Amino acid sequence: MTNELPVDLPVTEDEWRVRLTPAEFRVLRQAGTEPAWTGEYVDTKTPGLYRCRACGAELFSSDTKFDSHCGWPSFDEALPGSIRYIEDRSHGMLRTEVRCARCDSHLGHRFDGERFTAKNARYCINSISMTLEPAE
Numbered sequence: 001m002t003n004e005l006p007v008d009l010p011v012t013e014d015e016w017r018v019r020l021t022p023a024e025f026r027v028l029r030q031a032g033t034e035p036a037w038t039g040e041y042v043d044t045k046t047p048g049l050y051r052c053r054a055c056g057a058e059l060f061s062s063d064t065k066f067d068s069h070c071g072w073p074s075f076d077e078a079l080p081g082s083i084r085y086i087e088d089r090s091h092g093m094l095r096t097e098v099r100c101a102r103c104d105s106h107l108g109h110r111f112d113g114e115r116f117t118a119k120n121a122r123y124c125i126n127s128i129s130m131t132l133e134p135a136e
C-alpha cells in the first residue's frame, strides 16, 4: 500500500459524515477527544501496524507503542511522512495537534520533553482514529 491519495477519498465534510460513524466523525473531522481509558487500543500489545481509520494511511508501528498511563494509546515515533503537525492553542494550552498527512483527519496530540522513552516524545492518539492491522 502506498500513500497515494485514493480517488474515492471524501472531499467535503458531508461526504466524511456519511463514511464515518458519528463517534469517528466527531474525533477525526471535528478534533474531538475520546474519554480517557475508553479506547479499544489503550492497553493493546498486539504487534502490527496502526492505520488512519478515515483513509487507511499507515501511521504508527506497534514497536513504538508504550505504556504512558495517560488513558490513550501512546507512541514515541510516527512513521516517516505520515503526520501533519498543527499548533493548537485551544483550552488555554499550547499543544501540537497531530493529523493524518494524507486525509487531514485529527488523530491526537504530540507532547515533547516528558522523558517517557529515549525518543522523548509522546504521540497521544485516540483509538477511534486508528485501525490496527495485526502482523502476520
Ligand SMILES: [Zn+2]
Binding pocket: 052, 053, 054, 055, 056, 057, 100, 101, 102, 103, 104, 105
Ligand atoms: Zn487519514
